[in-house]
Amino acid sequence: MPSTPSSSAASDTADLSSTARKSTLAALRGLMPFLTPYKKQFLLAGLALLVAAGATLAVPYAFKQMIDLGFGATGDKNASHINLYFLALFGVACVLGVATALRFYMVSWLGERVTADLRRAVYAHVVLQSPEFFETTKTGEVLSRLTTDTTLIQALVGTSISMALRNALLFLGGLAMLFITSAKLTSIIIVMLAAVVLPIVFYGRRVRKLSRASQDRVADASAMAGEILNAMPTVQAFTHEEIEAERFGGSVERAFETAMERIRARSVLTVVAILLVFGAIVFVLWLGAHSVMQGSMSGGELGQFILYASLVAGSLGALSEVMGDAQRAAGATERLLYLLAAQSPVQSVLLPEQLPPRTANGASLEISNLDFHYPSRPGSNSLSQLSLQIAPGETVAVVGPSGAGKTTLFQLLLRFYDPQQGTIRLDGVDIRLLTLQDLRGAIGIVPQDTVIFSANAMENIRFGRPGASDAEVIAAAQMAAAHEFIERLPDGYDSFLGERGVRLSGGQRQRIAIARALLKNPPLLLLDEATSALDAESERLVQVALEAAMVGRTTLVIAHRLATVQSADRIIVLEHGHIVETGTHAELIARNGLYASLAALQFNVQ
Incomplete structure (x- = not known):
């Protein structure tokens, strides 16, 4: 079984796994350098978002007009109003569909683009670090950051931010229309909503902590798997297959248990938010129904109020969902920014x-x-x-x-x-x-522990000098006494050598490394x-x-x-x-x- 890391390594790895105690917004501000190059795309997505939100907010008003003017009128005027408002509803639906599709396309593009840029930036930064960095940081954990954490940020940029803005617009716009429809009922609903927000916010903090812990357990499992898979001959030579499978199974189970704790907490948060918010709205609508019976409000106005209240409640519920995604992405962002902030103690001088x-x-x-x-x-x-x-x-x-x-x-x-x-x-x-x-x-080096990449023989030798011609590669292989055995491979110099050169003997791998150094000259x-x-x-x-x-x-x-x-x-x-x-x-x-x-x-x- 692999030995436990030193206290120093464990401490530094804990630094990578832990995050500073910041607010979600403060953590996400670290993504701004990756978002600002795409202002034009964000602007287009924002315009589409405004149009779609405006079209959505127009629907309840159209219903009010249809009920009050269409159903309240008689004869030809009745039919003309119904036709007009149904056509208007269809027009609003067309605008809503086109704007929503454009918004989806733009934000999805942004999510993919920003994630790709972030992965490239983190990887490019990590490969510049000195060996000191890799003494104290697990490779598997870095790979987890490049995959799991960037996927969370992709979901945030490509979906959650758009949903948050959309629902914020619907919430504010719907709230304004509620005041216009009935200031009295709206005032009551606001007071009740304010009373239910505090427990939602408080419980949301617990969800964020559990999200961070869940990501840590996944990273631990990835690091363990990477270490063992890179040492399979040793593991099998000591017949540790079952032991290592059990260790990994235990790590996966710990990740599962932490994830389920997060899921349960988020489920509770969701049900609390929905029940409290909709309970408040149902109570206010009950008051509205009595207002219609008393004649102080028309049927169309109540219908409009119900639809706007539904929009406000739905948008508030969606915002609570988005907050969970944002909290998970905040933890992921902090981890990635930690990697980007790491500075190698070995640097090139500015004026070399x-x-x-x-x-x-x-x-x-x-x-x-x-x-x-x-x-x-x-x-x-x-x-x-x-x-x-x-x-x-x-x-x-x-x-x-x-x-x-x-x-x-x-x-x-x-x-x-x-x-x-x-x-x-x-x-x-x-x-x-x-x-x-x-x-x-x-400097050319032939190390004691030869590294062979997952590529063919030609490209493995050409690693010494990427611009070298095939003839130069073959000449270097001949000097290193590697040409003969490479020619005997199934596809010669085009033969795939396997991950870490598993298809070659130790001596053959060494001669590939010598040819690589000789090619560098x-x-x-x-x-x-x-x-x-x-x-x-x-x-x-x-x-x-x-x-x-x-x-x-x-x-x-x-x-x-x-x-x-x-x-x-x-x-x-x-x-x-x-x-x-x-x-x-x-x-x-x-x-x-x-x-x-x-x-x-x-x-x-x-």
């Missing part, structure tokens, strides 16, 4: 320097007094006072026991992190004064155990290819298998973040130090 033109020998590298600890482990230095100078074209091997700081050095060279002290200069330029694109564009090449997953024959082929690729570039090699670095120009031995030895293979063996001990262990085993 440029690297000098590339020389035929590769890049020079100068590391001075480097101190570094990971943000999640502030009390333990991974590198301490490390200094190193590497000449253009030099091949330097970095060896040492696990945890010595070898991979950390590579991460600092790529500016995945910035050191707490010291400088790194590439071709004489402090790497913090370069843009991240220029720095990383000058950088002046500085970082090899992190580049041949660790190869069999003896493939290792021999790749080693020859790498030696050819090292010509004309500076190369840093991390290796635990010392037989692969004996030909390096210089070997650096790290221990506990310090350089303890440096020299050639023969020199270090003669010194009988840490390197000689490591070599003796390995070669004796062999």
